[in-house]
Amino acid sequence: MTIFALFLAAPATVAARTVAVTVDDLPFVGPSPRDKRTVVANMRKLVTQVRQVGAPVVGFVVGRRRGDYDALAMWRDAQLPFGNHTFSHRRYSKTPIDRFILDATKNEDIVRRRLGVELRGGWFRYPYLDHGHTAEKLAAMTAYLKKGRYRHAPVSLATRDYSFNAFYARTTDPAVRQRIAAWYVEHVIECTKHVESLSRTLYGREIPLVLLVHANPLNADHLRKVIDVLKSRGYTTVSLEVALADKAYTDFGLSPPYLPLIRDRNFLNQVAASRGMKVADPAGSDHFRETWRPKLERLAADRR
Numbered sequence: 001m002t003i004f005a006l007f008l009a010a011p012a013t014v015a016a017r018t019v020a021v022t023v024d025d026l027p028f029v030g031p032s033p034r035d036k037r038t039v040v041a042n043m044r045k046l047v048t049q050v051r052q053v054g055a056p057v058v059g060f061v062v063g064r065r066r067g068d069y070d071a072l073a074m075w076r077d078a079q080l081p082f083g084n085h086t087f088s089h090r091r092y093s094k095t096p097i098d099r100f101i102l103d104a105t106k107n108e109d110i111v112r113r114r115l116g117v118e119l120r121g122g123w124f125r126y127p128y129l130d131h132g133h134t135a136e137k138l139a140a141m142t143a144y145l146k147k148g149r150y151r152h153a154p155v156s157l158a159t160r161d162y163s164f165n166a167f168y169a170r171t172t173d174p175a176v177r178q179r180i181a182a183w184y185v186e187h188v189i190e191c192t193k194h195v196e197s198l199s200r201t202l203y204g205r206e207i208p209l210v211l212l213v214h215a216n217p218l219n220a221d222h223l224r225k226v227i228d229v230l231k232s233r234g235y236t237t238v239s240l241e242v243a244l245a246d247k248a249y250t251d252f253g254l255s256p257p258y259l260p261l262i263r264d265r266n267f268l269n270q271v272a273a274s275r276g277m278k279v280a281d282p283a284g285s286d287h288f289r290e291t292w293r294p295k296l297e298r299l300a301a302d303r304r
């Protein structure tokens with residue numbers, strides 16, 4: 001058999017789907033009471049879930065709370081990487097640039113002092129994914145990121161995990177919690193289908209995805225289910241470095257100037273907007289308000 005014949009006989013290869021998992025707002029975010037015991041217990045569960053992802057998961061830390069360092073130390077001790085998400089999670093577009101940079105630097109200082117971890121040289125993610133800017137702010141931010149050897153970490157698979165968590169964290173009823181977790185996973189699937197299809201439209205292929213989830217009770221209990229459902233769609237988990245090495249991201253997104261800021265801040269939505277396309281993202285507030293909120297409210301009311 002010639003080499004050519006061998007080539008013809010090879011089965012058609014399907015491009016492998018890959019996803020990098022990232023967790024924002026470490027150590028803890030949500031409406032639940034955030035006493036030290038709750039935060040530590042939540043982190044213990046979250047680290048267990050994250051360890052089963054099968055690739056390094058970057059945790060974007062917000063260092064503002066004094067009592068939280070024991071929980072953050074658990075992430076560090078599990079050999080999981082940290083990214084800088086600023087000290088107090090201010091909105092970039094609404095904060096004077098010198099204050100914003102001071103806040104990001106304060107996060108580096110406190111994480112270095114309290115955890116012995118260096119954030120510089122790693123990943124930076126804007127709170128609320130808000131990188132709205134003026135030319136002046138952009139110049140200052142570019143200099144800050146360059147000096148700190150940071151790479152910007154965009155998100156291409158965002159969900160409303162925080163809205164589901166708002167209902168989840170309010171109840172301790174196991175049946176209600178299971179129902180909410182199942183709906184959350186359904187919602188992850190609809191968001192994934194949206195970005196897969198958008199990626200094919202924009203790039204003619206599916207680019208590696210960067211999933212954002214929050215450090216909340218819902219993910220501390222159920223992140224594994226989210227990863228399993230992605231794996232069942234053919235995804236392999238990879239590191240953020242590997243996902244963001246794709247040309248789609250290295251062309252835009254890793255350093256300023258970024259894509260134009262729009263309401264639904266997922267990277268692919270921004271690429272679409274930059275090409276004049278309008279997309280309806282199931283992770284957007286309209287879809288949640290129309291589809292999921294009424295179901296979640298009914299569920300909460302039935303149990304009262």
Ligand SMILES: [Zn+2]
Nearest residue numbers: 024025127128
């Ligand atoms: Zn955040």
